[in-house]
Amino acid sequence: MNNPRWILRRRPVGAVASDDLALVDAPTPAPGEGEFLARTLYLSLDPAQRIAMGDRAQYAAPVQIGEVMRGMTLGVVEASNHPGFVPGDLVRGAGGWQAFWIGRDGHKVARDGLPLTAHLGVLGPTGASAYFGLLDVGRPKAGETVVVSAAAGAVGSIAGQIAKLSGCRVVGIAGSDEKRRYATEDLGFDACVSHRVGALAAALRDACPDGVDVAFENVGGAVLDAVLECINLRARVVLCGLIATYNAEGLAPGPYNFASVLMRRARVQGFIIGDYQARMDEFTRRMTRWLMDGRIRYDDHVVPGLENAREALGLLFSGGNRGKLMVEVSRLA
Amino acid sequence: MNNPRWILRRRPVGAVASDDLALVDAPTPAPGEGEFLARTLYLSLDPAQRIAMGDRAQYAAPVQIGEVMRGMTLGVVEASNHPGFVPGDLVRGAGGWQAFWIGRDGHKVARDGLPLTAHLGVLGPTGASAYFGLLDVGRPKAGETVVVSAAAGAVGSIAGQIAKLSGCRVVGIAGSDEKRRYATEDLGFDACVSHRVGALAAALRDACPDGVDVAFENVGGAVLDAVLECINLRARVVLCGLIATYNAEGLAPGPYNFASVLMRRARVQGFIIGDYQARMDEFTRRMTRWLMDGRIRYDDHVVPGLENAREALGLLFSGGNRGKLMVEVSRLA
Numbered sequence: 001m002n003n004p005r006w007i008l009r010r011r012p013v014g015a016v017a018s019d020d021l022a023l024v025d026a027p028t029p030a031p032g033e034g035e036f037l038a039r040t041l042y043l044s045l046d047p048a049q050r051i052a053m054g055d056r057a058q059y060a061a062p063v064q065i066g067e068v069m070r071g072m073t074l075g076v077v078e079a080s081n082h083p084g085f086v087p088g089d090l091v092r093g094a095g096g097w098q099a100f101w102i103g104r105d106g107h108k109v110a111r112d113g114l115p116l117t118a119h120l121g122v123l124g125p126t127g128a129s130a131y132f133g134l135l136d137v138g139r140p141k142a143g144e145t146v147v148v149s150a151a152a153g154a155v156g157s158i159a160g161q162i163a164k165l166s167g168c169r170v171v172g173i174a175g176s177d178e179k180r181r182y183a184t185e186d187l188g189f190d191a192c193v194s195h196r197v198g199a200l201a202a203a204l205r206d207a208c209p210d211g212v213d214v215a216f217e218n219v220g221g222a223v224l225d226a227v228l229e230c231i232n233l234r235a236r237v238v239l240c241g242l243i244a245t246y247n248a249e250g251l252a253p254g255p256y257n258f259a260s261v262l263m264r265r266a267r268v269q270g271f272i273i274g275d276y277q278a279r280m281d282e283f284t285r286r287m288t289r290w291l292m293d294g295r296i297r298y299d300d301h302v303v304p305g306l307e308n309a310r311e312a313l314g315l316l317f318s319g320g321n322r323g324k325l326m327v328e329v330s331r332l333a
Numbered sequence: 334m335n336n337p338r339w340i341l342r343r344r345p346v347g348a349v350a351s352d353d354l355a356l357v358d359a360p361t362p363a364p365g366e367g368e369f370l371a372r373t374l375y376l377s378l379d380p381a382q383r384i385a386m387g388d389r390a391q392y393a394a395p396v397q398i399g400e401v402m403r404g405m406t407l408g409v410v411e412a413s414n415h416p417g418f419v420p421g422d423l424v425r426g427a428g429g430w431q432a433f434w435i436g437r438d439g440h441k442v443a444r445d446g447l448p449l450t451a452h453l454g455v456l457g458p459t460g461a462s463a464y465f466g467l468l469d470v471g472r473p474k475a476g477e478t479v480v481v482s483a484a485a486g487a488v489g490s491i492a493g494q495i496a497k498l499s500g501c502r503v504v505g506i507a508g509s510d511e512k513r514r515y516a517t518e519d520l521g522f523d524a525c526v527s528h529r530v531g532a533l534a535a536a537l538r539d540a541c542p543d544g545v546d547v548a549f550e551n552v553g554g555a556v557l558d559a560v561l562e563c564i565n566l567r568a569r570v571v572l573c574g575l576i577a578t579y580n581a582e583g584l585a586p587g588p589y590n591f592a593s594v595l596m597r598r599a600r601v602q603g604f605i606i607g608d609y610q611a612r613m614d615e616f617t618r619r620m621t622r623w624l625m626d627g628r629i630r631y632d633d634h635v636v637p638g639l640e641n642a643r644e645a646l647g648l649l650f651s652g653g654n655r656g657k658l659m660v661e662v663s664r665l666a
Contacts, residue, residue, distance in 0.1 A: 058592075058596045059596055220591075220592075239594055239595040240595075241595070242591075242592055242595055245592060251589040251590065251592075252589070252592075253586030253587060253589055254586060254587025254588040254589060254590070254591030255587040255591065256584040256585070256586055256587060257584065257587070258553075258575075258587030258588065258591070259391070259553075259575055259578060261572055261601060261602075261603045262572040262573075262574070262575055262603035263391040263392055263603065264603065265602075265603045265604050265605055265608065266602070266603055267600060267601070267602045267603075268594060268600070268601040268602070269594075269598075269599070269600045269601070270594045270595035270596065270597065270598045270599055270600075271598050272598055275598065
């Protein structure tokens with residue numbers, strides 16, 4: 001194969017099925033003027049990729065049938081007609097689900113001794129979503145209680161730790177005992193409750209004796225409903241994702257406890273990391289420092305082989321990953 | 334009767350039934366130290382009163398069985414042991430559904446030549462909800478499009494006019510043709526669409542060619558869903574009320590288009606007028622000026638007789654009122 005790539009064959013109905021995407025070959029492209037050719041090292045797998053397979057414009061226009069699947073990648077420049085890149089440079093960009101990509105722009109990644117994967121996950125859009133979502137949208141104050149759903153996920157695990165650094169009590173929501181232990185023992189969350197118990201709201205109330213001031217929401221559905229039952233006056237609900245609904249056909253009902261937003265005078269606010277482009281340097285500087293100082297921990301869940309990308313995406317929906325899910329497409333050396 | 338009053342006999346199931354409230358008599362009370370006795374002139378009827386009849390704490394603790402129904406009133410002081418009030422003073426306070434009430438605090442109302450009813454409606458918590466909800470929570474900018482549901486209602490009619498004064502395009506949502514004409518011809522809304530048509534979202538889109546930047550929401554349910562279908566990036570949804578759900582038994586589903594809040598990076602925020610106590614002087618000053626200058630119009634829907642209060646409350650839920658609904662309990666002179 002020259003440039004293996006995954007294309008969208010048809011729009012999934014519910015969970016992504018094996019025939020919805022196809023792995024095909026293509027010639028390795030050559031960079032034109034102002035472009036570089038990058039070889040993909042790692043491909044990021046994100047819940048929003050499921051949205052992009054649908055037929056409605058949401059964050060962005062859907063991927064068209066026959067097009068390469070969209071995705072963030074970390075690559076190494078192999079050839080360049082771009083003034084900002086030379087062969088050997090590391091670059092993060094929207095390379096898609098393929099082995100090589102042509103870029104006109106991208107974020108040049110420093111060789112700073114941190115693992116390469118960190119630059120796609122905790123130092124990439126994932127970590128930045130946690131950082132800006134929590135601090136800029138959620139605005140937690142020291143002493144407040146912050147609840148984070150999908151607590152062992154790529155974004156939630158970082159958001160919760162930043163909330164701890166902000167002086168908050170942090171309570172996670174996660175599925176398995178192993179993830180809950182990870183959140184409390186490895187990441188330093190004060191508590192982590194299971195969304196698999198029947199009475200999530202009661203468990204949350206026990207874990208949040210002073211109520212919930214900030215909710216960092218990645219899930220939606222029944223999880224968000226339980227959170228809305230526990231929010232305090234003037235709570236902030238940071239909508240980062242609603243993965244519980246991404247596989248739904250048609251429109252899922254909104255939170256049954258929606259009236260809580262009115263009664264508790266809460267603020268529910270969506271955000272997307274692309275809106276924070278102008279502040280990425282601030283984020284990179286602070287997060288790099290936290291990582292170097294050992295104040296933020298992260299996990300990368302790396303699946304080897306581009307051919308496994310489609311199946312690996314399902315882990316996000318089954319709760320099968322811990323930390324940042326990505327595919328290793330090729331090795332640097 | 335000495336002091337006729339409505340007490341809560343049992344909690345309504347669905348719409349308020351005739352046996353849920355009872356009109357009883359009581360002795361006329363005498364003011365103690367630091368108190369005044371007021372005779373009720375007008376009783377405000379508000380959707381939140383239905384909430385107070387339920388068994389869950391929402392805005393405030395529920396009214397207890399056997400207690401006088403809660404409500405804002407405008408009265409005249411008849412006797413006073415309160416240093417701030419003398420007989421003949423006009424006072425706005427939480428007098429409840431009764432002919433006389435004992436107050437320890439209240440807002441002294443100026444005799445400024447405006448109709449008495451204005452001081453309970455457009456200059457009272459109703460007008461203040463429109464003012465602070467729109468300006469402080471919604472933050473409309475000149476040139477933006479503002480959608481107001483229950484456009485001919487007490488709050489919506491004022492919110493829409495303040496949005497016009499702010500330089501916005503204003504589109505109302507109302508039920509009847511008469512209300513829609515009222516909004517456009519009398520209040521100056523740019524358009525007003527009917528929520529009784531099947532395709533409200535399509536009608537809204539037609540009326541809002543540039544999308545919706547601020548939604549002032551009084552209704553919820555299908556109306557809010559249509560609004561969420563039309564919101565722009567970074568829209569603000571001001572949650573003032575959700576009257577569509579107040580008669581519901583159990584929890585109603587939240588908006589089916591809830592994911593729009595995430596995808597469009599919108600802000601949904603609840604508020605309650607009680608939180609703006611410290612800024613009521615600012616509001617009173619500005620609204621009085623607008624009224625004197627003829628820049629804000631308002632309607633009062635006055636039902637005569639305290640004995641008709643229970644039945645009149647139903648008008649809020651059937652869409653039977655235009656402007657501020659209140660009961661005339663007695664005459665000033």
